[in-house]
Amino acid sequence: MKIVVQVRLFPDAAQQAALQATLDLCNAAADYASAEAFQRGVFTKQALQRLTYGRLKDMGLSAQPAIHVARKVAGAYAALKANIRAGNLGKRGSRRRVKAESKPITFRRNAAQPFDDRCLSWQLAARTVSIWAVGGRLNKVLFGCSDQQYAALAAHRRGESDLVCRDGKWYLYATCDIPDVQTNQPDGFLGVDLGIANIATTGDGTRYCGKGLNRIRHRNQRLRAKLQKIGTKSAKRLLKKRGRKEARFAADTNHVIAKRIVTEAERTGRGIALEDLGGIRDRVRLRRPERVTLHSWAFHQLGTYVAYKAARAGVAVVYVDPAYTSQSCSHCEHVSRKNRPNQSTFQCTSCGFAEHADVNAARNIAKRGVAGWAAVSLPNAA
Numbered sequence: 001m002k003i004v005v006q007v008r009l010f011p012d013a014a015q016q017a018a019l020q021a022t023l024d025l026c027n028a029a030a031d032y033a034s035a036e037a038f039q040r041g042v043f044t045k046q047a048l049q050r051l052t053y054g055r056l057k058d059m060g061l062s063a064q065p066a067i068h069v070a071r072k073v074a075g076a077y078a079a080l081k082a083n084i085r086a087g088n089l090g091k092r093g094s095r096r097r098v099k100a101e102s103k104p105i106t107f108r109r110n111a112a113q114p115f116d117d118r119c120l121s122w123q124l125a126a127r128t129v130s131i132w133a134v135g136g137r138l139n140k141v142l143f144g145c146s147d148q149q150y151a152a153l154a155a156h157r158r159g160e161s162d163l164v165c166r167d168g169k170w171y172l173y174a175t176c177d178i179p180d181v182q183t184n185q186p187d188g189f190l191g192v193d194l195g196i197a198n199i200a201t202t203g204d205g206t207r208y209c210g211k212g213l214n215r216i217r218h219r220n221q222r223l224r225a226k227l228q229k230i231g232t233k234s235a236k237r238l239l240k241k242r243g244r245k246e247a248r249f250a251a252d253t254n255h256v257i258a259k260r261i262v263t264e265a266e267r268t269g270r271g272i273a274l275e276d277l278g279g280i281r282d283r284v285r286l287r288r289p290e291r292v293t294l295h296s297w298a299f300h301q302l303g304t305y306v307a308y309k310a311a312r313a314g315v316a317v318v319y320v321d322p323a324y325t326s327q328s329c330s331h332c333e334h335v336s337r338k339n340r341p342n343q344s345t346f347q348c349t350s351c352g353f354a355e356h357a358d359v360n361a362a363r364n365i366a367k368r369g370v371a372g373w374a375a376v377s378l379p380n381a382a
Contacts, residue, residue, distance in 0.1 A: 001178055002177055003308070004174065005157070005176050007149060009142070010144060018134065018138055019138070019170060022134045023113055025060055027107040029059050029061055030069050031106055031107055033070055037051075038104035038105075048073060049070040052066075053067070064116060068114045080105065084097065112162040112173070120161055124153060143172065153176065156177055182314055186316045186373065190261070191366030191369060192272060202264070202359075207359075258305035262315055271317060272306060273319075273320055273368060273369025274306060276321060326361045331353035334348055
């Protein structure tokens with residue numbers, strides 16, 4: 001499996017100026033290649049490279065950076081087409097989709113630029129890198145990382161690394177190809193119910209992030225609304241800064257929750273059953289305040305973190321249909337809306353079984369996980 005290791009660069013003033021000039025040129029070249037691709041309808045990597053290579057070289061790029069710029073542009077158009085096919089930009093004729101399709105893709109000044117081993121070399125023992133730049137190759141650019149990241153770089157770094165400038169700080173995102181771990185045969189499944197009042201709840205009764213996290217989320221929502229209403233340039237700048245802070249907070253929280261869930265499943269020899277929440281924003285019908293709460297948390301990110309951490313630990317993961325898991329009794333399987341009189345309470349109208357509503361839903365997800373795993377593994381065993 002592939003993971004990304006983020007390392008911080010510590011360039012001096014001259015190196016920093018050279019790196020900035022390099023990103024500026026690469027992204028200006030990407031804008032040119034994008035305009036050519038849009039005008040001529042050429043979007044494949046090789047065709048776009050043949051079309052723009054000479055001009056990109058004339059702009060001051062060396063051979064490999066010019067190739068990577070063309071590939072970056074082709075990848076951006078491929079991602080756009082994939083989003084259109086998936087319906088992420090709305091239906092045909094919608095304002096958002098028309099806007100995306102009616103003009104070339106543009107690149108930010110500090111958009112990431114990929115470098116391969118011909119343009120970037122690592123001196124791990126010295127904690128430095130040598131990287132191609134516009135004015136000449138930069139040697140002995142210091143980087144910093146944790147011991148765990150260093151071990152991953154030394155043993156598994158393969159392929160490209162992306163140069164990124166974020167908030168005036170420089171980073172390299174290095175791709176590491178870690179050998180796959182054999183998935184262990186699970187002895188049952190740990191069901192995980194994702195929600196709003198509790199971000200995640202397991203069938204064992206563990207509830208992650210309740211009132212404390214929701215207070216922070218609601219405070220952030222109020223601050224966003226206040227800044228959006230003000231609408232000044234400084235308010236927009238602060239809104240952008242707060243958005244990055246909230247994204248870091250959400251990612252850190254999701255990492256912690258995912259690690260604890262995977263650790264518990266690994267300790268007990270079970271697999272993990274998750275809800276398949278694809279398209280939930282289109283399916284769910286909620287009032288405006290509830291929609292804001294639903295859309296302000298990265299549930300997909302949490303599921304992704306659980307999946308990749310489980311893969312590294314050899315823990316099986318299955319995705320199940322979440323339909324009626326909150327209305328079904330995990331004891332007798334009776335389904336009724338009346339089984340859930342309020343958000344936190346589940347009380348079966350058939351057998352009288354009572355439990356926290358999210359715990360009951362997680363147990364139903366675990367049962368479906370067992371059935372789903374059997375459907376996948378039994379044909380292979382045969």
